[in-house]
Amino acid sequence: MYTKRVLFHRVNFALIESRSSSSSESLNKIHKFLRNLCTALDFGNPNEYRNEDSSNFAGDINSRTWNRDYGGSQSLGSNSMVQSQYQRNLSSNSNWNNPSYDYRNGGSGNKTFDCNIEDKIEDFDEFCQQHNPKLALEAMKSLEKMGHVLDLARLLRLAQLFGEEHSFQDVKALQEAKVDVHGKIRALVYHLDANYLKYYTDIVIEEFDAFCRRGNVKKALYIMDTLSSMSHLLDLNRLLVLAKLCGEAEALQEAKTVHGKIRSSFCGLDVSSYHVLIEMYSNCGLLNEASGVFEEMPEKSLETWDIIIRCFAKNGLGEEAIDMFTRFKNEGNKPEARLFRGVFYACGFLGDVDEGLLHFRSMSKDYGIIPTVEDYVSIVEMFALPGLLDEALEFIERMPMKPNADVWETLMNLSRVHGDLELGDRCAEIVEVLDHTRLNKQSREGFLPVKTSDIEREILKKRSGILGLHGIGTGFILIRFLGTHPQQRQACINLTFLVHVLL
Numbered sequence: 001m002y003t004k005r006v007l008f009h010r011v012n013f014a015l016i017e018s019r020s021s022s023s024s025e026s027l028n029k030i031h032k033f034l035r036n037l038c039t040a041l042d043f044g045n046p047n048e049y050r051n052e053d054s055s056n057f058a059g060d061i062n063s064r065t066w067n068r069d070y071g072g073s074q075s076l077g078s079n080s081m082v083q084s085q086y087q088r089n090l091s092s093n094s095n096w097n098n099p100s101y102d103y104r105n106g107g108s109g110n111k112t113f114d115c116n117i118e119d120k121i122e123d124f125d126e127f128c129q130q131h132n133p134k135l136a137l138e139a140m141k142s143l144e145k146m147g148h149v150l151d152l153a154r155l156l157r158l159a160q161l162f163g164e165e166h167s168f169q170d171v172k173a174l175q176e177a178k179v180d181v182h183g184k185i186r187a188l189v190y191h192l193d194a195n196y197l198k199y200y201t202d203i204v205i206e207e208f209d210a211f212c213r214r215g216n217v218k219k220a221l222y223i224m225d226t227l228s229s230m231s232h233l234l235d236l237n238r239l240l241v242l243a244k245l246c247g248e249a250e251a252l253q254e255a256k257t258v259h260g261k262i263r264s265s266f267c268g269l270d271v272s273s274y275h276v277l278i279e280m281y282s283n284c285g286l287l288n289e290a291s292g293v294f295e296e297m298p299e300k301s302l303e304t305w306d307i308i309i310r311c312f313a314k315n316g317l318g319e320e321a322i323d324m325f326t327r328f329k330n331e332g333n334k335p336e337a338r339l340f341r342g343v344f345y346a347c348g349f350l351g352d353v354d355e356g357l358l359h360f361r362s363m364s365k366d367y368g369i370i371p372t373v374e375d376y377v378s379i380v381e382m383f384a385l386p387g388l389l390d391e392a393l394e395f396i397e398r399m400p401m402k403p404n405a406d407v408w409e410t411l412m413n414l415s416r417v418h419g420d421l422e423l424g425d426r427c428a429e430i431v432e433v434l435d436h437t438r439l440n441k442q443s444r445e446g447f448l449p450v451k452t453s454d455i456e457r458e459i460l461k462k463r464s465g466i467l468g469l470h471g472i473g474t475g476f477i478l479i480r481f482l483g484t485h486p487q488q489r490q491a492c493i494n495l496t497f498l499v500h501v502l503l
Helices: 008-022 024-040 080-090 115-127 131-146 150-160 172-189 194-214 217-229 237-248 252-265 273-286 287-296 302-314 318-328 338-348 354-369 373-384 389-397 405-417 421-434 453-464 486-502
Strands: none
Touching: 115 131, 115 150, 115 354, 131 150, 131 172, 131 389, 150 194, 150 217, 150 486, 194 217, 217 252, 217 338, 237 252, 237 273, 252 273, 252 287, 273 287, 273 302, 287 302, 287 405, 302 318, 302 338, 318 338, 338 354, 338 373, 354 373, 373 405, 389 405, 405 421
């Protein structure tokens, strides 16, 4: 039996009047009218209908029967890793193929599509498959003029297309389209069933995690905005992962955006969370922002001071780093060896080795800290950074303990940076004797070794999707070759070419 809904107020009024007057003739006319109307609209058996007041009807007039498996051919994910997961999730969602699922819960009612609407939706799906957001957006607007609103899955698919690179040539139009679609998602989620909304929220979160694993900061940030339009707030751990990626990719504006999101969403951060934010700004070279995070911390650990001192030092602000160390002591704190190593690093950048040696002597004299080999490596680095290679060598020879491979390798690398290839080779020979597995082929032949972490950082910058990041940033790689031997010269050319390809 089909349920016949009377959507005409006048007919309902006539029914009420007919009941009150008990006019059998009027009642028969009304029944005849309704049977003819049902036959014309192809509602099945015209004798089987039920009158229902339209004032209590909350369904969608434009609802329809879903007769094809959208999930099998469409997915929210654009990359292969995420796409297969989305295909499985969408295909397994029984609501997509349930003709009785209410539109207010993201599905459709039990009426048949208007032919033009169905064709336009098929066009929308095809444009999404072709990764053509402009035409898909036009199809969505055409559907809205017909009185049809897209379901959540399709809106999410369109939103994802806007997050892809070069989806629009006009930046302003792209931004307006993003705001428009996110606004529609935000308006729709308030009327959705909680379980249905959670299902798609989980899918979008998986997509966010996938982009973070790939190091794509730009797309992960856009997914964060999409989740906000779905009234979902990412947890702190995920936001901190994104913050770390922003720092590694040196994504300045994106770093500020993530910090703003954390600040507006969470209060009472723990010390480790503040450390992530300071290091993020430090890697981006935003010293004022890093200092601001440091100052707003309610409590600071020894590691906090070490991080901020190294933050200033590695960004070329050696004096500020030393001033921060002085402030640390003036506040009644007792430094440890690792804090002194940060000071040695800052003195090396400043070229003020005399002050660095004063702090080195103060370690044991004032604080009772016995220097370890690691501390001596820091002093050798302090001498060699400004090019005081002879002084560094003399310091090594006066060490109270036998210098290990770390000491000689530090001097080897910085000697080659400053062009003293002879001293670099002498250090390399000593390193080879102490640990023959230490040096690779390039280091033995006189090249400055390329750190794997540096290459990975530069690759991440390319993957991040952030415009304006050029291959070589703060991790600039120096490569020198020894002598004029043809094989050495060719090896240098090959290695240099490889590094530039990777970067």
